[in-house]
Each structure stands twice: as structure tokens, then as C-alpha cells.
Amino acid sequence: AQSVTQLGSHVSVSEGALVLLRCNYSSSVPPYLFWYVQYPNQGLQLLLKYTTGATLVKGINGFEAEFKKSETSFHLTKPSAHMSDAAEYFCAVRGTGRRALTFGSGTRLQVQP
Amino acid sequence: GAGVSQSPSNKVTEKGKDVELRCDPISGHTALYWYRQRLGQGLEFLIYFQGNSAPDKSGLPSDRFSAERTGESVSTLTIQRTQQEDSAVYLCASSLVGPDEQYFGPGTRLTVT
Numbered sequence: 001a002q003s004v005t006q007l008g009s010h011v012s013v014s015e016g017a018l019v020l021l022r023c024n025y026s027s028s029v030p031p032y033l034f035w036y037v038q039y040p041n042q043g044l045q046l047l048l049k050y051t052t053g054a055t056l057v058k059g060i061n062g063f064e065a066e067f068k069k070s071e072t073s074f075h076l077t078k079p080s081a082h083m084s085d086a087a088e089y090f091c092a093v094r095g096t097g098r099r100a101l102t103f104g105s106g107t108r109l110q111v112q113p
Numbered sequence: 114g115a116g117v118s119q120s121p122s123n124k125v126t127e128k129g130k131d132v133e134l135r136c137d138p139i140s141g142h143t144a145l146y147w148y149r150q151r152l153g154q155g156l157e158f159l160i161y162f163q164g165n166s167a168p169d170k171s172g173l174p175s176d177r178f179s180a181e182r183t184g185e186s187v188s189t190l191t192i193q194r195t196q197q198e199d200s201a202v203y204l205c206a207s208s209l210v211g212p213d214e215q216y217f218g219p220g221t222r223l224t225v226t
Contacts, residue, residue, distance in 0.1 A: 004155075036217075043117070043204065044156075044217040090155060099208075100146060100169065101215065103155035 002027045002093050006104035014112050019063075019078040021107045023091035026072060033074040034092040034101065035065055044090065050074065061085070086111045115139070117218035119205050125224045126195055134190040134221045138207030143185050146215060150202040159203075162188065163210070195225045 007022040025031060032051050036044040048059025055067040061084075065076045074091060088108045092101040118137045126132050138145050147159040158172035162182040173179070177196075182188040192199055202222050206215040 006155075009153075041219075043219040044206075046214050046216075049214065092156075099144060099163070100158040100161050100172065101148075101156070102158070103148075105153075105155040 002031070002095050002102040004091050004093050004102055004104035006089075006091050006107050008107055009105065010108045010110065012110040012112060013081045015083055016080050019076070019081045019085065019109065021076040021089050021091075021109065023065075023074045023076065023104060024072055025074060025091070025093045027093055027095050029095045032094045033065075033067060034094070035059065035063070035074075035076050036090045036092060036103075038088045038090065038106075040087070047076070047089075081109075081111045083111050083113065085109060117205055117207050117216050119203075119218040119221050121221060122219065123222045123224075125226060128197060128225055129194055131191065131193045132195055132223065134192075134203050134223070136188045136190070136205030136207075136218060138186070138188070138205070139216055141185075141209070142207035142216070143210050144208045144215075145182055145188050146206045146208075147180055147188070147190050148204045148206065150204060150220070152201070156204060159190070192223075195223075197225050199223060200225045 003026045005024045034049045035047040048057045050057045050067045058064045063078045090106045091104040120135045143164045145162045148156040160180045161169040177193045180190045202220040204220045205218045208215045
């Protein structure tokens with residue numbers, strides 16, 4: 001069975017500050033890991049994904065995430081927050097045996113001017 | 114090209130009525146998924162279709178929920194005898210077989226009064 005824990009349902013940062021959204025997972029098999037973003041009244045959009053290979057993954061809009069197997073983590077970062085980054089962010093995991101994604105409960109990011 | 118589309122975008126129904134939600138996947142995508150997103154929560158997997166294989170129904174919460182898919186085309190999620198706890202946003206996603214990225218539709222917001 002797989003599970004995803006996102007620490008902090010709400011995160012608030014100042015514009016220009018570092019963004020760090022935390023995600024820890026449990027999986028009995030090597031996982032595929034994803035971060036999705038959901039803007040208000042819109043569907044989910046893929047930010048980045050880890051399947052195999054390099055553990056530091058770069059995504060759209062300046063976001064990146066690092067897969068750390070020893071810590072079972074896949075935290076999302078962005079060096080400098082922009083007002084347009086305000087949205088809800090979901091971490092998800094998929095094991096090799098099942099194609100459906102298991103999602104965390106989400107983190108709402110607020111960016112203060 | 115066109116993305117995943119869902120209809121209706123909003124549905125208000127009375128407790129006990131049946132509802133049908135529709136999903137049009139991206140053309141050529143053989144895999145189709147339904148998820149449910151309750152207010153303030155992450156996405157819950159409901160059902161997965163892959164080509165002509167038997168669907169993975171392991172996420173359906175009760176026998177009031179069912180879904181069909183015509184070939185590799187449109188899918189319909191049916192909820193019979195709706196209950197207030199069925200109120201949620203129902204999201205559809207589609208993907209190719211090999212790559213892992215799921216493309217999400219905008220969702221149908223279901224409100225059961």
C-alpha cells in the first residue's frame with residue numbers, strides 16, 4: 001500500500017522568498033513521484049515528476065524537487081516565490097503495480113506582497 | 114490539441130436522485146481515471162480503465178457508484194441514490210500507456226442537497 005503525507009495544509013511566504021513544500025511517502029516498491037498544482041477553479045497541472053535516473057528533478061515555473069530515498073521524501077522548492085505561485089499543491093505517488101495515483105491532502109500556498 | 118473535458122461543470126441534485134457525469138479524454142489516450150476530491154482533501158482514486166482490459170474498480174466507495182467506458186473514448190460515472198456525502202468535485206484524467214503523466218480535466222462539482 002502507498003501513502004503520501006504533506007506537512008502543512010497552509011504555507012505562507014513573502015514574494016521573493018524561498019518556497020518549500022514538504023512531501024513524504026511510503027511505498028513498498030520503488031515509487032514514481034509527482035507534484036501537481038491546482039489554480040483556483042482549474043484542473044490539476046503537472047509540475048514535475050520523478051520516475052528513474054537523476055534524483056533532482058526540474059519542472060515548470062522554476063520549481064524543482066529532490067527524491068531522497070533514505071528519507072522517503074520528495075520536497076518541492078522554488079528559490080523565489082512569485083504572486084502567481086499562489087495555488088494548491090499536491091504530491092502523489094504511484095507504485096509499479098498500480099497505475100492510479102495516491103495523492104496527499106494538499107498544501108495551499110499563499111504569497112504575500 | 115484539446116485537453117480532457119468534463120460535463121457538466123456543476124451539478125446540483127436532490128438526495129436520492131441518480132446522476133451521470135461525463136468525461137471526454139484526450140484523443141489517443143488509452144488509459145482513463147476517475148478521482149474524487151472532497152472539500153479540503155486530496156484526490157481519492159475511484160476507477161481506472163485501460164483499453165479493453167477489465168477496469169480496476171478497487172476505489173469505488175459503494176455499489177451505488179459505477180462507470181462505463183466506450184472503447185477508448187468517452188466515460189460516464191454514475192452515482193445512484195445520491196447521498197450528501199457524495200458532494201465533491203469529480204475529476205477525470207487520461208494518459209498514454211507508457212508515460213506516467215496523467216492529464217486532468219476541470220472536474221464536475223457535485224452538490225447533493
